[in-house]
Amino acid sequence: MEKILVAGANGTTGKKVISILKQSKKYKPVAMVRKEEQVSQFQNEGVETILANLEKDVSQTTNGIDKVIFAAGSGGKKVKEVDQEGAKKLIDAAKEKGVKKFVMLSSMGADNPEKADEIQEYLKAKHNADEYLKQIGIKYSIVRPGSLNNEDGKGKIELDNKLNKRGEIPRMDVAETLVGALDDTIGKNKTFEILGGEVYIKAALEKI
Ligand code: NAP
Numbered sequence: 001m002e003k004i005l006v007a008g009a010n011g012t013t014g015k016k017v018i019s020i021l022k023q024s025k026k027y028k029p030v031a032m033v034r035k036e037e038q039v040s041q042f043q044n045e046g047v048e049t050i051l052a053n054l055e056k057d058v059s060q061t062t063n064g065i066d067k068v069i070f071a072a073g074s075g076g077k078k079v080k081e082v083d084q085e086g087a088k089k090l091i092d093a094a095k096e097k098g099v100k101k102f103v104m105l106s107s108m109g110a111d112n113p114e115k116a117d118e119i120q121e122y123l124k125a126k127h128n129a130d131e132y133l134k135q136i137g138i139k140y141s142i143v144r145p146g147s148l149n150n151e152d153g154k155g156k157i158e159l160d161n162k163l164n165k166r167g168e169i170p171r172m173d174v175a176e177t178l179v180g181a182l183d184d185t186i187g188k189n190k191t192f193e194i195l196g197g198e199v200y201i202k203a204a205l206e207k208i
Contacts, residue, residue, distance in 0.1 A: 002027050002066035002100075002182070003048075003067075004021055004027045004029050004066065004067050004068070005032055005062060005067075005068045006018055006021070006029055006030065006071060007061075007070045007090055008073060009029070009033055009042065009071070010031070010034075010041075011071055012148075012150070013105065013148065013171045013174055014071040014072070016172050017029070017069055018031055019175075020179045027067075027179070030050055030065065031047050031048070031049045032049075032050050034051070035051075039051055054072055054085075054087070054090065055082060058086070058089050058093050059089075060093075061093055062090075062093040062096070063097060064097075065094075065097065065099055067099060067101045067103070068090065068102045069178050069179070070087055070102070071175075080121075080125055083126055084124075084125035084126075084128050087104070087132070088128075091129070091133050091136055091138070095137065095138055100138075100184070101139040101184065102133055102138050102139070103140070103141050104130060105145075105174065105178060106129075106130050106143060106144045106191075107122075108146045108163075108193050110123050110130055111127070111144070111162070113126075134189075134191075139184065142190070142191040143174070143177055143178055143187075144191065144193045144194070145174050145193070145195070146163075146169055146193070146194070147167070147168045148168070148169060148174060149170055149171070152170060152172065153170045153171075153172025156200055157177060157196060157197045158194065159192055159197070160193060161208075162193060163195060167196065168196055169194055177201055177204075180201055186206065187205060
């Protein structure tokens with residue numbers, strides 16, 4: 001089984017990623033969390049856990065890791081420190097330890113932050129992290145959803161390089177897309193946008 005490090009495992013999307021990976025026959029999750037009390041919470045569920053803060057040293061988090069899903073985020077509070085530099089440090093750690101694929105949870109609008117209004121600094125940070133990942137020399141998929149909601153997952157999405165519209169998507173469907181993108185043959189070195197839609201996630205991913 002491939003070991004998948006999930007950064008932001010305690011987040012709303014991250015928890016869904018962990019629950020999907022727990023049921024997978026191909027993957028085994030490793031939850032990266034930043035607080036001591038979160039460690040026991042995951043360990044009680046039988047999930048391997050690593051304590052690390054993206055604002056500090058993360059160089060040891062990728063030991064023995066096959067692939068990474070980055071689902072962490074500062075919630076707009078520390079965009080430079082966490083969304084940008086934290087992501088870049090984890091990308092470096094992945095490169096250093098020969099990680100086979102890095103799946104980045106980015107955001108719609110990160111391709112063109114200048115166009116945004118109040119979330120421009122956040123989108124700039126996501127843009128810079130994405131660009132860093134593209135040039136580092138690891139296989140990647142960069143997934144850019146619209147606004148996340150907590151509705152039930154539909155298992156269906158709309159996916160394209162650029163969708164040219166705004167909209168929402170359930171976090172569960174984002175989580176499934178991130179896990180689907182772990183496959184070596186799926187979305188290899190591709191950046192794509194997703195919204196709630198009508199195409200089964202697996203089929204949508206196979207097309208990109
Ligand atoms: P969330 O619930 O806020 O989860 C973010 C996770 O990141 C939390 O578990 C948090 O840890 C962790 N984190 C924050 N700072 C960290 C640090 N310094 N070191 C390690 N971990 C840290 O986020 P979400 O709603 O699932 O969204 C995930 C991501 O999707 C967002 O961050 C954003 O980049 C992207 N996105 C969001 C939207 C949207 O509409 N909200 C749209 C497009 C893309 P704690 O649990 O300890 O707080």
